[in-house]
Amino acid sequence: MTVTILFAAPEARWADYEAPLHAALRETGLDYRLGLSFPPEEVDYIVYAPESHVQDFTPYTRLKAVLNLWAGVEGVVGNETLKAPLARMVDAEGLTQGMVEYVTGHVMRHHLGMDAQIVNPEHEWDPVMPPLARDRPVTILGLGTLGQACAHALTGIGFPVTGWSRTPKDVSGVTCLHGEDGFRHALEHAQILVLLLPDTPDTADTLDTRAIERMPRGAFVINPGRGALIDDDALLAALDAGEVAHATLDVFRQEPLPKGHPYWAHPCVTVTPHIASETRPPSASRVIAENIRRGEAGKPFLHLVDRDAGY
Structure with missing residues (x-):
């Protein structure tokens, strides 16, 4: 079965992440498709940043996990429409x-x-x-x-x-x-x-x-x-x-x-202009790919957010 992965972050980030994500996902051996737009009901995973156009997760009825690109999740953790697991970036x-x-x-x-x-x-x-x-x-x-x-x-x-x-x-x-x-x-x-x-x-x-x-x-x-x-x-x-x-x-x-x-x-x-620790696409892509691999293998996701604690 093909795994559908939506990149739901500002489009300017796509140029930085497209190649590293493909490289990391190929290493998992999964049959997948990755892109900026899919019918919501077909999406299995969302690679996410809070500035995304996706704010209502209700239509994503097949969603298995939201994989945040950043360490901070304050922009999404309180979203009441998000029922799927949420993982923060630990790289x-x-x-x-x-x-x-x-x-x-x-x-x-x-x-x-x-x-x-x-x-x-x-x-x-x-x-x-x-x-x-x-x-x-x-x-x-x-x-x-x-x-x-x-x-x-x-x-x-x-x-x-x-x-x-x-x-x-x-x-x-x-x-x-x-x-x-x-x-x-x-x-x-x-x-x-x-x-x-x-x-x-x-x-x-x-x-x-x-x-x-x-x-x-x-x-x-x-x-x-x-x-x-x-x-x-x-x-x-x-x-x-x-x-x-x-x-x-x-x-x-x-x-x-x-x-x-x-x-x-x-x-x-x-x-300093928020430069202390930026997510690096190659290594962050490997973290995301590993979580998708684990999800498809029925293993626990890494770096899950405690919704009550907020992180």
């Missing part, structure tokens, strides 16, 4: 590695105080010795696939890493905390704070005034997770007061970030 080759490199690079940048050497218009000779990594505690909020991978990379360099998650986790070499008391403790020693939580109603404004007040004065904030995790007014106030030394922000509530937004002009903010 160790591309997505995860990209996040590890982004987080590690910016942690090292702030840890070493590199900005002062890169931008030194007065040519001042100011030999400030940074601490060793072992003396710079890092806290990661969010211990999912991305958070755990970043934690392992940082502990490998020598940073003492504390990770916080909503539910208990056990990550080798990482101090794992959970719950409200754990959240407060995780912030108290966070000289560098990395936000990698999902975007859910429970995580909105995780970094607010009260949370910032618990952090060491002069801490650094890195947010490659979701824009809604930060109370922007609270962070700007903390930056102005010197409570936070610098914020490196890759994600925002509105993207692209409006040109007049205060983050652009603030001397203690680095804006």
